[in-house]
Amino acid sequence: MSVPRPIDQPTHRPHLNSSRLAMPLPVLLALLCALHAPASSASTATYSLSPGQSLAGDDKLVSSGGKFALGFIQIPGSDSNPSGSGGNSTQLGIWFSLNRVPKLTLVWVANRGGSPVAGAASPELTISGDGNLVIVDRGKVAWSTRADVTANNNNNNRTVLLLLDTGNLVLRSASNASDVMWQSFDHPTDTLLPGATIGLDKVTGRSRRLVSRKNRIDQAPGAYSMELGRSGVVQMLWDASVPYWSSGEWNGDYFSSVPEMTARHLIGSTFVNDDREVSFAYHLLDETITMYSFLDVSGQRKMLVWQDATRDWVTVYVHPTTQCEVHAVCGPFTACDDSAPAPCSCMKGFSVGSPEDWDLDDRSTSGCRRNTQLNCASISNGTMVGMADMFYAMPAVRLPYNPHSAAGYVASAAECEQVCLSNCSCTAYSFGSGGCSMWHGGLLNVKQRQIDGASSSGDGEILHIRLAAKEFRTRKNNSVVIILVAIGAGLNALVILVLVVVLRRTRRNKRYSETLDKIHGGSGLVSFRYSDLRRATRDFSEKIGAGGFGSVFKGSLNDSTTIAVKRLYGCYQQEKQFRAEVSSIGILHHTNLVKMVGFCCEGDKKLLVYEHMPNSSLDAHLFRSSAKALNWRTRYQIALGVARGLAYLHESCLDYIIHCDIKPQNILLDALFVPKIADFGMAKLLTRDFSRVMTTTRGTIGYLAPEWISGVAITPKVDVYGYGMVLLEIISGRMNANEECGSSGDGIVYFPIQMARKLLEGNVMSFVDDRLNGDVIVDEVERACKVACWCIQDREFERPTMGKVVQILEGLVEVDTPPMPKLLEAIAGRSHSACT
Template identity: 35%
Template sequence: MGQPSSSSIIFFIIIILLLFNTIPSCFSGPIKTEFIYPNFTASNFLFVDNSGGTFLTSRNGTYKASIFNPGTDEQKNFYFSVIHVSSHTIIWSANRNTPMSDSDELNLTSNGITIMGSNQNFIWSTPSLKSSVYALQLKENGNLVLLDKLNVSLWESFDYATDTIVVGQKLKLGGGLISSKSDRDLSSGDYNFYVAKDDGYLQWNGLNYWKLTMYSAGFKDKNAPVKYMALNSTGLYLMNDGLVVVIRVPLPSKSDFRIIKLESNGKFMVSSYSDTTKEWNRERIGPENDCQIPSFCGRMGVCVESASSTCTCSSGFRSESNSKGCEPVSSNSLLPSACNSTAANSTQFNLSEVKYARLSSDLSYYVNQFLSPDKFGVELSVCEDLCSKNCACLGFFFVNTSGSCYLIRNQLGSMLSINAPNDKLGYIKMNVEKRNGDGTDDSNDDGGRHIPIAPIVLLPSTAVLLVFLFLVAVILYRRRRKKRLSVIKSIKLGRFESSASMEFDFNSIPGLPVRYDYSELEAATEKFSTQIGAGGFGTVYKGTLPDKTLVAVKKIINLGVQGRKEFYTEIAIIGKVHHVNLVKLRGFCAEGQQKLLVYEFMNRSSLDRTLFGTGPVLEWQERFDIALGTARGLAYLHSGCEHKIIHCDIKPENILLHDNFQVKISDFGLSKLLSPELSSHFTTMRGTRGYLAPEWLTSSAISDKTDVYSYGMVLLEIVSGRKNCSMRSRGHSTEDGNSDGGHSGSGGNLYFPLFALEMHEEKRYTEIADPKLEGRVSSEEVEKLVKVALCCVHEEPALRPTMMNVVGMLEGGTPVGEPRPGSLNFLRFYGRRFTESSVLAGSNNVFTIYEQVNTASPSTATNSSQTAHSYLSSQQISGPR
């Protein structure tokens, strides 16, 4: 064969150049920065030389767009994803439910993004767009955006969240997150989170099992509808229009990278990543307790809450051999499947004979606290029949006292072991197995073990007697049912009878906490031998329940009309209020004249004993934590509950402490549950001397700002370590050696709020701090709390911050307000009258001061001292629990 001619060589070179020009520019091409343009093609195979299919990065390289395989090399499931480079975290994926192969292609055209299989099958695409695409941009915040030629956004990945959102991304009302099956399988899992008008909810099997306000650090700011959820450097927020915060969950200090992710195990996680340490920090986890996860222990497994939650089976059930969960011990009974499910085996069931296994009273179900009854005021048989006729119903919970029926539909989750008996008793549907291979029912074939039932011939007299007894039973049953339904109707309408002649039927109140017999509580308290507190309506005793749980038992002693109303209010309100900073009502007793309330036990007693006692000194951080916990509890009462609750008696005696100075507000007997139309008419005098807001004395409307005033007074006591109205402590002498320094009166008596105001005006904040701290606190730390306290005690309620704002100021998310001198001048009147009256009648006659101020203060000159005097008999009507 001869040598090729020069013309042949030139022709060959031209052909090679043409071939290279026709090969797509993306073939192992360079990674684009920030923008790519239409007629672009990418796949993992084409970009195999570029860091696992990466074809686009954000401007600073924080994020990358990649066709990525999160699994092993053998798995070969690829997803078009946006990935945070430093932490290697997928924040969004397009085709999570239809993975690509390594040869499938992504195409960017003027119509949008399309992913097609190698055999031209459709996998995923962006929706129809309003105009042609000019460019695809990957922003520095991780948002993937399609732009038109006017730089207007046509489509954004932020609007189509998968299981993760990042700082700057919003979840709109109705939008949410869906968990992945695993870190390697990005397809949709069993859990979802969605934004509702009132909260953010976690769901499993279409039923709620947790919400954002269940975070111990979360609280509600306003009673407004939620429009979207957002995450930023300071917290997680549910927002209304503009900058109106409805619910917020504060977060620790700023981080390099922060995400919210709905994990495949059903936990809602807020995490931050440090570029320095290359480590993740889990900042918020919800639910915090594994036993609140619906499927933690599998179907019918029982979760036992402990340091590390464990799984077991209840009586009558055993562990399933092939999976997590429990199955009936009986060999001829199986748990049912829902209508649209396929049974685990081919065994046939006689569905006309449904049996129910009753669960023990110490078992609850994850959904019970979120569901409304399917039926109310019915008998157990009605509830059972309702479930039997519904193929989707797998069991039910029934409350005998209220006749409430809750159906369990579609799928069974785990049960929760609880310490106290449950008022909702569970019943699980069982199907009877057909054993015969020919499909016939052998339920009547017992091998001759049936005992024939002889016919019973009744004499005429016996028949008449039975008919008579039956009629009597029917009449009694109807009377009892009519009475119960009447009471239930009254409760629904909010009619609580407080007359002395009416003994309320507690058995008909839905949702009550555990009811104890008097003998049980008498035994628990060793016949009420250990008193731990006392107040105007009762005495508090320490008790131990049979399960070794410590409780505080309040024995109501004033059983007049007011006492009964107090008791009903406590039961109705506290039993439904749950917050980490509010004392929990565990149960109650109502037997004749005996009325008792059972609370969780707080082993550090009340704040007054710790703050003013002779024990160890409260360090500054402990004081700050107590102040913040109290503020959070009040903020929840004011705006986190379904209805506004005003405590009306905030004082150190009603602030209880537990291990590590966990704070809980107690004594809701003086609370008033307000609707918006009634709040302006609540003017009845309540509270305790030294903490009453000025509006109590002027017959002005009482609002949540009244609690704010009391909180401000308590905050001053927390800072100073002394009562606001008491003899001066030597430790508070001023620098010039004068015992009063010319401030706040003379002699040995001191009205401390006025002293704090004067020290604030002179910027001498260390003079206000408790001398027992011996300088272990900075002037700036004291200044912050003193300013917050003075803002809270403004004379005009409108000038006081809300408790939500107080929480924000303490946490640092809201600037600390500046006290207004003009609205604090009344403290000078109080201080002067305190000094004058203490000389004449002793330092404890605080209400004489209030009467004199009422006539002397310019802002209250229209009210006579006689008005204030008329309330003296009800000034001190509550005590510690």
């Protein structure tokens, strides 16, 4: 495995030599959806790249006027990451210089349709032997301009790459500026900069169009595109085939549907439509302003201008003007309402398909999915088994996209319903003046129409959505309560007292019912009352764990849902622990993170409620002699699951989260031995504007990275170190901090070095837990040992990211033999001497 470059190299003066172009790049690990980055502290006039030079790591090209920068940038949590792990990927991109626009704004990326570069190895941008611009990753060409350079320039050594002040990346002859072999303006992504064109070459058929990105993070092509066709009209398309907006014809000054083009006197336009091409470009009338246009993830084309006073982008105009006019913007089985704060919502009987996608503004991909499957398939010999499906009437809507007319004559709404009900693929119908219309599959483009802020059946059509009969069941009324309320006024004080008792019990049951609905529906944290938790835990009678900040008790709610309740103690630490856990884990949802159900905060009573893990913590299975030994397959899946959970915390959250105390005691196992990272009381939140943070030493001896002891600012790599120690313990079944020789206290942290030596000797099998009796997969053992040794390297930048660890353990990336961790080797040497 190649050693990763440190992410916090000091800024240095750029210099140019025969082998490398070295320039500073501000730390660009900020999440792209936040688009915040610190202003660059240094500027440079170096804006070209010649043969023999390369751009890598934190190097960058800056345009001559300092408007734009080019370099490699990390894309956190990108779905296009070839590993599929959700870890960081690297792409070559152009953005507005942070000196001009101190809010990271990408305007172009290379290799958009392919796989981004992923891995600890640093990719390089260089000019190849044939004169093309290439990205080389681990010795292989990951991307190339593929221009016919030799036909235009016989001397490839004179080819030069320049980043112009227009934001155009140009590969041309060094001696002839008009001899352009390739330029980024011919290959736009989602952004149209001033001076760039969209259009169609009528001779070759080549089109220059904009394509939205997949979501706020992922730069891969999305569902929406904008193009200028032969008719001379700009169209926006969904899935490259369904038009949903048109600019109208060019009238000599502007497109007829876009009068805003001239209203603000900010831009001038150039429109060409002849035998060779049809094209459109715009230019700034005031060169002091910073402006650009792009096709947003939402499917809307937006024109923005930078405002120094607010240090933010300001919208000039948007098309289409309303979100609900964008085709399929909310995805299947949704309704769009432009008057609502959040325009997209799920239809009755449906829930959000992928909350992760929705959080990143990609709703069109997953939309909503059924809560209960239809019963249509339950037909035997023509007889329905169970209850038939039913229909929910949704009034005042714009009907979905792509309706189908019912075969034959349908005279009434009841007949239309029966026709739909008899077809298992029919998901909705509508009966009106146009007859019987039906829809199959996902329902797209349903828009909720509003009158005076309320839905009205008098405006729009009525859509009948097919649902399982179970969706129409309602809770039975509490007849006892109704009778008692009706006769309560005529009863004496005793009856009134009974009524009060009944009502209190009913409210308590209702509160429990609502609480259970929240727990099982995943609708957020539940605020418990202390008395409820005391009752659920039988007055905190069954203690199942304890830590430095409190004890954990097993409890049960009314529906037999088992919970774990952590009761915190210690005044200051109690408050600190409570805030740390709620703020870090309370809003997270991941298979390998323990789920927080809710909390209680009443005065000095601070309690946290989690899902219960029936198989306790990992240390109980690794270190207790009475426990049944975990087999190798289970151990490997636990190691992979913990790595995925940490990768999510480090690379996919809105704010980076450093756990700070990774150890077997904080890894819980559910009924299927799926690992869940727990105990976030020491966690540290790191905003994406920063790559490291200063904090007091925290964690457990034996799992502490060297930087904790040295007192420097920490990064997520401290968790990587702790994970490496845990991985060694999973393999060996022994504690890394065990003392080998009595009470000397000098024998800790010995097994990691023992394993590292055996790894270098090619004898890792002797390090495997004896209880496994050799029943392991040798390749996985060697892979895990190598990963563990890379994770416990002394210098943090030599350790891999957790996203890289996931890729290696999944077998997607090969890993080299790591060097011996020198600091641990020295400690082990002293320990061995003391024991001798």
